[in-house]
Amino acid sequence: MNNDLILLGHGSGGRLSHQLLDDLIIPQLSSVPVKGQNDAALLNIGGVKLAFSTDSYVVDPIFFPGGNIGDLAINGTVNDLAMMGARPLCLSVGFILEEGFSKEELSRILTSMRQAADAAGVAIVTGDTKVVPKGKGDRIFINTSGIGALEHNLQIDGASARVGDKIIVNGCIGDHGIAVLSAREGLEIDSGIKSDSAPLNGLVTGLLTLGPALHVLRDPTRGGVATTLKEIALQSGVTVTLNEESLPINPGVKGVCAILGLDPLYVANEGKLLALVAPERADEALEIMRRHPLGRDAAVIGEVTETSAGKVQMETLVGGMRGVEMLAGEQLPRIC
Numbered sequence: 001m002n003n004d005l006i007l008l009g010h011g012s013g014g015r016l017s018h019q020l021l022d023d024l025i026i027p028q029l030s031s032v033p034v035k036g037q038n039d040a041a042l043l044n045i046g047g048v049k050l051a052f053s054t055d056s057y058v059v060d061p062i063f064f065p066g067g068n069i070g071d072l073a074i075n076g077t078v079n080d081l082a083m084m085g086a087r088p089l090c091l092s093v094g095f096i097l098e099e100g101f102s103k104e105e106l107s108r109i110l111t112s113m114r115q116a117a118d119a120a121g122v123a124i125v126t127g128d129t130k131v132v133p134k135g136k137g138d139r140i141f142i143n144t145s146g147i148g149a150l151e152h153n154l155q156i157d158g159a160s161a162r163v164g165d166k167i168i169v170n171g172c173i174g175d176h177g178i179a180v181l182s183a184r185e186g187l188e189i190d191s192g193i194k195s196d197s198a199p200l201n202g203l204v205t206g207l208l209t210l211g212p213a214l215h216v217l218r219d220p221t222r223g224g225v226a227t228t229l230k231e232i233a234l235q236s237g238v239t240v241t242l243n244e245e246s247l248p249i250n251p252g253v254k255g256v257c258a259i260l261g262l263d264p265l266y267v268a269n270e271g272k273l274l275a276l277v278a279p280e281r282a283d284e285a286l287e288i289m290r291r292h293p294l295g296r297d298a299a300v301i302g303e304v305t306e307t308s309a310g311k312v313q314m315e316t317l318v319g320g321m322r323g324v325e326m327l328a329g330e331q332l333p334r335i336c
Helices: 015-029 069-082 103-120 175-185 201-213 224-236 252-258 279-290
Strands: 041-045 048-057 087-098 123-132 140-148 166-169 214-218 239-242 273-275 299-307 311-315 320-325
Touching: 015 087, 041 140, 048 069, 069 087, 069 103, 069 201, 069 239, 087 103, 087 201, 103 123, 103 140, 140 279, 166 279, 201 273, 201 279, 214 224, 224 239, 224 273, 224 299, 224 311, 273 279
Parallel strands: 087 123, 239 311
Antiparallel strands: 041 048, 048 140, 087 140, 166 273, 166 299, 214 273, 239 299, 311 320
């Protein structure tokens, strides 16, 4: 392997992505420490507390069951702001279009973006459009940036996990990744699997009522639940222990993963969050999630068990314990 070249795996959100960030990008641009690498940056401007995030979307195909690149871009940035406990306010949108791209398809994407923004209660306030020659792009790429207001004094970030915290997910994992995979490969899956792409800020508003008992929020997108929990374990210096039997997985997703040799823990999600909550408020957190349409299948899937250098393990269905690491390569390129 030539270590001087960028690989698809560097965009996976897993181990190679972190190496690229830690070894090259962050040292040259900002020197943000590992503990500060969250879903959005926290800013204090003249006493006004804000969250700021940006993301780019290159998903292939651009239309898939349950959504398209447009609503995915809106929901993704809304969710990154919400994971810091911020109320999303406004977004920018940047388009890179390939010459020859269909105006009809662009119109469909724009419509879905507006609908997603309206559903999340955010305004699209600025943007940019560029066109590259045919063959120099792939139809359409989208960048979205967002600003959110922090209206509380809670510390919600990846470095705040504590021993005893319960880990709760708001529903079945892996739906987005398998929906995109099925569309890309033309798999005829008679299971109704759709992307879970959705804005999570409404669900987070309910969880904020837990106050200081709410320690961490994170959306497990690229790299899936496994990679996200590994990031949290490293940031907080703890051991996370999952229970395989408790993982909510759509039977269709489980079946496709079994056939293709994929692990649902590493499959991307776009409408799921992980909440790490103090144990005495975990039942309340679960009830809050289940009362929301996006949290009806919420489940406790593990807990923080000890202080460590950053370890994730899982109690398996047969009663053993296995280590869980970050996604090592690129399970499915261009998933978001």
